[in-house]
Amino acid sequence: MKARRLAWFALLGASTLAFAAADGSWLRKVPAAEHARVNPVAGQPDAIAAGHNLYHDNCARCHGADAQGKSGRPALRSPRLSAASDGDLAWILRNGVVFKGMPRWAGLPEQERWQIVAFLRSLNPPASGDRP
Amino acid sequence: MCSISRRLGPLPCWLALALIALCAEPALHAQQEPPYFVTYSSVLEEPGNLEIENQNIAAAPKNANAFFAPTVEFEYGVTAWWTTEAYLQGEATQHDSTVFTGFRFENRFRPLPREYWVNPVLYVEYEDVSDADKSFLEITGNTSITTLQVSNALLRKEVEHSVEGKLILSSNAKGWNFSENIIGEKDVNENSPWEFGYAVAAARPLSLRASSHACTLCLQNFAAGAELFGGLGTRYNFGLKQTEQYAGPTFALNAPNGFTYKFSPEFGLNDNAAGVLWRFGVSYEIQQVRDWFRRSR
Numbered sequence: 001m002k003a004r005r006l007a008w009f010a011l012l013g014a015s016t017l018a019f020a021a022a023d024g025s026w027l028r029k030v031p032a033a034e035h036a037r038v039n040p041v042a043g044q045p046d047a048i049a050a051g052h053n054l055y056h057d058n059c060a061r062c063h064g065a066d067a068q069g070k071s072g073r074p075a076l077r078s079p080r081l082s083a084a085s086d087g088d089l090a091w092i093l094r095n096g097v098v099f100k101g102m103p104r105w106a107g108l109p110e111q112e113r114w115q116i117v118a119f120l121r122s123l124n125p126p127a128s129g130d131r132p
Numbered sequence: 133m134c135s136i137s138r139r140l141g142p143l144p145c146w147l148a149l150a151l152i153a154l155c156a157e158p159a160l161h162a163q164q165e166p167p168y169f170v171t172y173s174s175v176l177e178e179p180g181n182l183e184i185e186n187q188n189i190a191a192a193p194k195n196a197n198a199f200f201a202p203t204v205e206f207e208y209g210v211t212a213w214w215t216t217e218a219y220l221q222g223e224a225t226q227h228d229s230t231v232f233t234g235f236r237f238e239n240r241f242r243p244l245p246r247e248y249w250v251n252p253v254l255y256v257e258y259e260d261v262s263d264a265d266k267s268f269l270e271i272t273g274n275t276s277i278t279t280l281q282v283s284n285a286l287l288r289k290e291v292e293h294s295v296e297g298k299l300i301l302s303s304n305a306k307g308w309n310f311s312e313n314i315i316g317e318k319d320v321n322e323n324s325p326w327e328f329g330y331a332v333a334a335a336r337p338l339s340l341r342a343s344s345h346a347c348t349l350c351l352q353n354f355a356a357g358a359e360l361f362g363g364l365g366t367r368y369n370f371g372l373k374q375t376e377q378y379a380g381p382t383f384a385l386n387a388p389n390g391f392t393y394k395f396s397p398e399f400g401l402n403d404n405a406a407g408v409l410w411r412f413g414v415s416y417e418i419q420q421v422r423d424w425f426r427r428s429r
Contacts, residue, residue, distance in 0.1 A: 050343060053344070071426055098213045099212070
């Protein structure tokens with residue numbers, strides 16, 4: 001009984017952290033130089049298709065195959081991502097938000113991370129205006 | 133018997149769960165992990181994922197019987213900064229016997245919140261392994277392959293209860309991973325000194341870009357690298373003297389169905405080492421195991 005209660009507390013904690021990761025506070029931590037980086041494969045159909053495959057392999061299980069979020073983990077189709085720059089997305093893929101549940105993906109080659117950014121951008125066309 | 137196995141018939145609970153895991157939707161997988169057998173990188177298991185790996189080693193050392201030593205690993209990502217792992221080990225020696233040699237339990241922690249030029253990971257392990265162990269998961273202290281001439285019956289009587297710490301340093305640059313491990317080990321039951329060892333490795337995928345088509349034998353799914361590892365003596369006898377040293381290339385295929393296959397011939401570099409250690413491993417990653425225990429998916 002005690003073990004079960006502990007397990008529920010652990011689950012509750014994990015969900016809370018996952019929810020906290022969705023608050024977008026990571027965007028404020030992105031250095032200006034990283035924010036300004038340009039995706040070298042932006043808009044290329046091949047890169048978007050490759051990014052889709054990589055997303056399906058590495059991200060979909062947590063963020064959903066349709067990128068609408070899953071089990072309290074954030075959706076990747078959102079106004080916040082539309083407002084984020086390609087550099088912001090590349091930064092979070094490399095660094096994660098480890099204490100809030102999002103792992104690092106620095107082990108993937110940089111080119112592959114840019115392909116994922118290209119795919120995410122295809123889901124979230126850039127919003128006009130400045131950095132949020 | 134759990135409720136699942138009651139439904140499936142007279143199966144033990146663990147077997148029922150294993151069958152369900154294998155029949156579950158095809159596991160996708162992360163391609164981050166470099167193809168190392170001995171060296172750890174800073175890549176941790178993604179939170180909620182469970183990786184099951186069968187890692188094997190075979191060798192026919194000079195003046196000793198050939199042996200085959202399988203290890204089964206269960207690696208679980210507790211959080212994005214903490215991975216826990218359990219090992220079960222055994223070995224079979226030609227003209228001798230097959231024995232279970234023990235277990236290990238380890239934890240790895242990444243203390244820093246971001247990716248840096250060099251990324252440290254702290255590793256803590258408890259081992260309960262007999263001297264008959266031939267897994268070569270790491271090498272510490274002053275050892276020699278000639279100890280393998282002793283029969284399993286004698287070796288298995290000596291069981292080492294030890295704690296081991298590693299400082300793992302790892303860098304990612306231009307698609308390459310470079311990792312260095314510094315190892316310290318202490319038998320907690322005997323009055324033996326701290327033993328030291330090291331492992332260094334480098335690897336990269338054969339292609340740094342993913343293909344726009346799903347494929348199995350694309351270059352991006354292959355990785356190659358090299359490892360060098362060995363003992364560094366003890367607190368009182370530090371250095372390369374009377375130690376085993378090995379080096380060799382290492383290869384991996386990350387198949388899209390969730391399996392990863394690894395292979396490495398490791399060559400002995402000094403007289404204390406075996407000629408060649410042949411290693412091969414298969415791992416399968418089950419993503420988001422913890423979702424199975426959540427009500428809403």
